[in-house]
Amino acid sequence: MLDQTQVERLEAEAVNSAKVRQPMYAARKKIFPKRASGSFRQFKWLVMAVTLGIYYLTPWLRWDRGAFAPDQAVLLDVANRRFYFFFIEIWPQEFYYVAGLLVMAGVGLFLITSTVGRAWCGYACPQTVWVDLFLVVERAIEGDRNARIKLDAGPWTTRKLVLRVSKHAIWLVIGAATGGAWIFYFADAPTLLGELFTGTAAPVAYITVAVLTATTYTFGGLMREQVCTYMCPWPRIQAAMLDESSLTVTYNDWRGEPRTRHAKKVQAAGQPVGDCVDCNACVAVCPMGIDIRDGQQLECITCALCIDACDGVMDKLGKERGLISYATLSDYNANMMLATADGACSVNPALVRTDDGLFSDSVAHFHIRKIFRPRTYVYMAMWSLIGLGLLFSLLTRDRLDINVLHDRNPQFVTLSDGSIRNGYTVKLLNMIPEPRTIVVTLGGLPGAEMSIVGVDLPAGRSFAVQVEPDRLKMLKVFVSVPAGQIHGQAQTFTFRVEDKVSFETNEYTATFNAPEIAR
Amino acid sequence: MSDEHIDEISGVSTTGHEWDGIRELNNPLPRWWVWTFYITVVWAIGYTIAYPAWPLLHSSTKGVLGYSSRNEVKNELAAAEVAKGKYVAAVEAKTVAEIAADDTLREFAAAAGGAAFKVNCVQCHGSGAQGSAGFPNLNDDDWLWGGKAEQIQQTITHGIRFATDPDTRLSEMPAFSDIITADQIAQVSAYIASLSGKVHDASQIEPGAKVFAENCVACHGDNAKGNKELGGPDLTDAIWLYGSGETAIAAQVRAPKQGVMPAWGVRLGETRVKELAVYVHSLGGGE
Numbered sequence: 001m002l003d004q005t006q007v008e009r010l011e012a013e014a015v016n017s018a019k020v021r022q023p024m025y026a027a028r029k030k031i032f033p034k035r036a037s038g039s040f041r042q043f044k045w046l047v048m049a050v051t052l053g054i055y056y057l058t059p060w061l062r063w064d065r066g067a068f069a070p071d072q073a074v075l076l077d078v079a080n081r082r083f084y085f086f087f088i089e090i091w092p093q094e095f096y097y098v099a100g101l102l103v104m105a106g107v108g109l110f111l112i113t114s115t116v117g118r119a120w121c122g123y124a125c126p127q128t129v130w131v132d133l134f135l136v137v138e139r140a141i142e143g144d145r146n147a148r149i150k151l152d153a154g155p156w157t158t159r160k161l162v163l164r165v166s167k168h169a170i171w172l173v174i175g176a177a178t179g180g181a182w183i184f185y186f187a188d189a190p191t192l193l194g195e196l197f198t199g200t201a202a203p204v205a206y207i208t209v210a211v212l213t214a215t216t217y218t219f220g221g222l223m224r225e226q227v228c229t230y231m232c233p234w235p236r237i238q239a240a241m242l243d244e245s246s247l248t249v250t251y252n253d254w255r256g257e258p259r260t261r262h263a264k265k266v267q268a269a270g271q272p273v274g275d276c277v278d279c280n281a282c283v284a285v286c287p288m289g290i291d292i293r294d295g296q297q298l299e300c301i302t303c304a305l306c307i308d309a310c311d312g313v314m315d316k317l318g319k320e321r322g323l324i325s326y327a328t329l330s331d332y333n334a335n336m337m338l339a340t341a342d343g344a345c346s347v348n349p350a351l352v353r354t355d356d357g358l359f360s361d362s363v364a365h366f367h368i369r370k371i372f373r374p375r376t377y378v379y380m381a382m383w384s385l386i387g388l389g390l391l392f393s394l395l396t397r398d399r400l401d402i403n404v405l406h407d408r409n410p411q412f413v414t415l416s417d418g419s420i421r422n423g424y425t426v427k428l429l430n431m432i433p434e435p436r437t438i439v440v441t442l443g444g445l446p447g448a449e450m451s452i453v454g455v456d457l458p459a460g461r462s463f464a465v466q467v468e469p470d471r472l473k474m475l476k477v478f479v480s481v482p483a484g485q486i487h488g489q490a491q492t493f494t495f496r497v498e499d500k501v502s503f504e505t506n507e508y509t510a511t512f513n514a515p516e517i518a519r
Numbered sequence: 520m521s522d523e524h525i526d527e528i529s530g531v532s533t534t535g536h537e538w539d540g541i542r543e544l545n546n547p548l549p550r551w552w553v554w555t556f557y558i559t560v561v562w563a564i565g566y567t568i569a570y571p572a573w574p575l576l577h578s579s580t581k582g583v584l585g586y587s588s589r590n591e592v593k594n595e596l597a598a599a600e601v602a603k604g605k606y607v608a609a610v611e612a613k614t615v616a617e618i619a620a621d622d623t624l625r626e627f628a629a630a631a632g633g634a635a636f637k638v639n640c641v642q643c644h645g646s647g648a649q650g651s652a653g654f655p656n657l658n659d660d661d662w663l664w665g666g667k668a669e670q671i672q673q674t675i676t677h678g679i680r681f682a683t684d685p686d687t688r689l690s691e692m693p694a695f696s697d698i699i700t701a702d703q704i705a706q707v708s709a710y711i712a713s714l715s716g717k718v719h720d721a722s723q724i725e726p727g728a729k730v731f732a733e734n735c736v737a738c739h740g741d742n743a744k745g746n747k748e749l750g751g752p753d754l755t756d757a758i759w760l761y762g763s764g765e766t767a768i769a770a771q772v773r774a775p776k777q778g779v780m781p782a783w784g785v786r787l788g789e790t791r792v793k794e795l796a797v798y799v800h801s802l803g804g805g806e
Contacts, residue, residue: 409647413658413803416756418715421658423803453801454622478803483757 009261010034012283014291030152031225031289033135034145034281038308047123048132056177059184063087068469069433076186082470088394089470091431100390104383111379113241115371116326117248121234121301127227128301130178130220131287134171141167145284171221172213179212225288228301235298243329245370249302250327251282251293254339255359257347259293272348275323281313282306282324292324320359331364338362400438400504401429402497411513418483420514426475426495430467438497439464440475445493445512447485451478479512486514603627607790615668615796619805625797632798635791639783648802653761653778658802661758664688665747666806672796676789678782679750687782690750692775695734703730708769714743714755717764 015029061073063086070077075084083090083098090097112119121128142148142163151160183205184192195201196209219227228235242248256276260266263273276293283291285305290297292306310324338360339347354360407423415421430436441462442448449459453476457463467473477495491514496507524533526544533542567573570582606627610618618624636648643654650656660666664674679688695704709720710727731743738751745753752760760778761771784792799805 407647410645410649410656410658413649413656414757415659415804416661416753416758418757421803423658453803454625476801 008279010280010284012280014283014286014294015289028226029289031287032145032148032152033287033305034284034309035139036285036305036308038305038311040304040308044123044132044303044305048129051124051126051129052133056181059181059189065089065433066469067433068435070188072188074185075188078186089431089433091429094397097390097394100386104386104390107379107383107386110241111376111383113238114243114246114375114379117242117246118234118238118300118302121228121238122249122303125301127219127232128303130174130216131224133174134220134224135287137170137174138167141170168217168221171217175213175216175220176209178216179209182212183208225299228288229299235301239298243375244333245328245330245373247326247328247366248296249292249300249304249307249324250332251295251324252322252327252332252335253293253347254332254335255349255352256293256323257349272350274347274349275314275317275319277313277317279313281309285309326366328366328370331366334364398504398506399431400436400497400499400502400506401431402440402495402506402508403427403429404495404508404510406510406513412515414515415480419480420483420486420512421478421480422512424477424479424495424510426477428465428467428473428475428497430469430471430473433470435469436467436499436501437464438467438473438499440477441496441498442479443494443496443507445479445481445491448479448481448493448512450480452476453478481512481514489514489516610793611790615672615793615800618793618797619668619800625801628794628797629801631791632794632796635787635795636798639787640795643780648799653776655760656758657799658804659758660804660806661753661756662747662804662806663745663750663752663760666800666804668796668800668805670747671799671805672792674780675792675795675799676782676784679780680777681779681782684782684784688750690738691777692738692771694774696773699730699734704769704772705765707731707735708765708772711743711754711768712763712765715757715763 012034015031058074059072062071063073063084064071065084069089070084072084073086075082077084081092088097109120138148142151151163154160180196183196187205192201192205196205223231253274253276255274257274258266258272259274259276259278261278263277267273282293283306285308286292287303287305288299288301290299292300304326307322307324307326311321314321314323335352336347337343339349339351341348341351352360352363404427405425407425411422413421413423426440428438428440430438439462442450449461450463451457451459452463452465455463455465459480465473465475479493491512492509493512494507494509496505498505524535524542525531526533526542529544531544531546534545536543567580568582569584570586571579572582573580606624609624610628610631613621613624618628636644637646640648644650644657645654648657655663662670664670664679674688677684677686677688680691681687699707703726706723706727707730708727709723710731713724713727731739732741735743738746738749739754740746740751743754745751757763759767761767761776783795787795
């Protein structure tokens with residue numbers, strides 16, 4: 001077990017904190033985050049591997065849809081206006097599924113934020129993941145915090161030039177790979193990869209790669225924490241999303257203060273001593289350049305690396321972990337009241353401990369129960385209802401559809417035998433990647449017969465039409481009713497479509513118009 | 520400008536402007552903003568050199584790239600002409616019957632014909648080709664001069680009763696007020712109305728039929744079914760160009776109205792006329 005004074009004190013300054021707020025428009029002070037290790041770091045590596053894996057590998061997954069549709073599992077075929085997601089194919093008019101998923105993502109974000117704070121910011125946000133990735137490169141080439149500070153401050157030598165050039169080159173390669181992966185979602189990935197390298201891909205592909213390379217490099221390599229602090233709206237919105245039962249990364253000053261590097265001296269003088277040894281480990285690892293001990297702040301993305309850093313120090317000192325921990329505001333407040341004797345004195349850690357040095361039973365700890373409260377129930381219910389609604393809609397949606405447009409000019413035509421004819425533009429939608437024979441039948445309207453332009457068959461009440469796979473077929477249909485069988489100026493009837501193989505049916509209710517006095 | 524003044528609260532120097540004790544802070548512009556501004560200035564200079572920009576007395580500078588929006592439209596129109604070239608060539612080469620039988624070509628020709636119809640034909644035939652009193656409805660199945668695609672083409676090319684075209688469709692019903700008596704006109708009108716089941720005076724039918732046989736069959740046929748060769752209308756059907764009923768029929772027998780349609784062949788050219796014929800043929804009444 002180490003003594004306080006043996007813990008190395010890091011020369012780290014919180015460059016981004018409220019206490020030392022930079023004057024407006026001052027040049028940014030560089031941040032050199034130290035490598036952290038611990039369970040949150042491990043978790044972040046895992047999240048990074050999974051999210052990057054999903055991003056880079058998804059376009060390469062194959063999914064057999066037969067001869068008439070692409071075999072890419074996830075494909076946004078903008079040119080043909082089709083979206084493929086494994087077994088789901090979406091036509092443009094079904095875009096509400098995507099809208100529904102976005103609403104679910106929004107409610108999900110609310111749910112996550114109300115329970116575990118800005119977990120999105122700290123773990124899953126692309127900005128966080130890519131900055132983390134860029135930092136891995138930076139550490140591998142230039143070394144950890146101190147080496148990087150030294151290199152940055154030092155003069156331009158050949159070594160510095162080589163290190164910097166290679167770092168930025170690798171960043172650019174990562175940026176290009178990021179932009180490159182993006183475009184594979186919009187075209188057949190293997191084909192596009194070939195075209196990309198032979199210079200035969202569409203200009204928009206190269207432009208997209210160039211733009212995304214530039215943004216990835218700029219945001220991930222150069223701007224980093226400034227994107228979160230100055231550009232992103234979420235840090236502002238989060239203030240409205242958090243409540244006193246949300247978990248956030250918290251410095252527990254009820255056990256840390258008064259912080260000192262000379263505990264024994266202070267103790268000997270009879271003064272209270274907190275657990276914080278003021279080693280600045282939490283500041284040194286922070287990618288946002290803040291000091292968590294200043295309390296909750298907009299800049300904190302709750303990546304929890306300071307928890308890892310502090311836990312490491314606490315372990316060395318033989319103290320309980322959790323001087324910096326995920327805690328709720330209500331627990332924190334309760335413990336502060338305990339440590340300050342309901343606000344009667346400044347923080348005295350002795351008040352939260354029993355005589356043998358353990359935490360007293362009155363200290364509040366987080367309980368899983370806190371996640372389940374009315375607010376999160378509402379979010380969960382909303383999220384599940386939308387999800388179930390989408391699922392139900394997906395399972396019962398039509399893959400055979402018909403749309404009918406009644407001719408408006410003229411609305412009806414009198415034929416030489418006195419019968420009345422109406423014209424319709426009928427659209428048959430074959431929404432599966434298989435060719436189909438679709439039977440169109442008239443329903444109702446006694447005596448009516450139809451004929452289809454371009455089909456050389458005598459007029460009848462039913463026609464079989466070939467429709468290409470995954471396509472819409474437009475027909476010009478004329479419906480005629482003999483003079484004696486017209487009842488009223490507007491009669492409703494149905495166009496019914498049926499696939500005789502799968503027995504799918506659908507129908508459209510249309511109107512048949514006739515002049516005021518039909519002859 | 521007064522001496523440099525530092526705002527006490529923010530520690531920022533002020534511009535020296537003061538209104539009722541309120542001073543304006545002299546915050547610098549963000550550097551990225553300033554540099555973006557400088558870049559736009561440089562860009563603007565380059566742009567005015569590359570593109571038409573500076574106004575001169577009667578024109579403007581042309582720009583070294585030689586860009587012109589008029590040329591751009593011209594090129595796009597030329598590209599569109601090239602794109603539809605193969606269809607136009609096919610329309611030129613084939614007869615209207617062949618075009619009507621080919622799904623793709625029919626669609627193309629009908630679309631082109633529809634556009635031409637909107638410009639040249641709607642004035643008389645209506646925007647939906649539904650016609651009106653005196654102007655034939657082109658949607659129905661009753662054709663004065665025949666409803667086959669090539670017959671329609673012939674009608675459009677040479678017009679009807681269009682004096683300056685020697686091949687024009689010509690039919691002329693005489694004014695029967697000079698030929699038969701008023702009674703006979705009433706009788707024949709009642710007879711004609713009876714053919715399509717209209718209200719009529721039964722006693723007039725028999726003498727009317729006699730008048731019809733003596734004066735009308737030459738053009739309208741023995742059974743009054745008309746004659747498309749001569750443009751004689753079918754008098755037994757439900758479609759009446761100048762109105763149905765005995766009064767309207769009698770008026771037409773007495774002093775017939777004779778509509779005129781211009782010959783479009785010379786003005787629009789053969790290809791456009793073919794397209795129009797295919798369009799009209801596709802409206803539902805084509806034979």
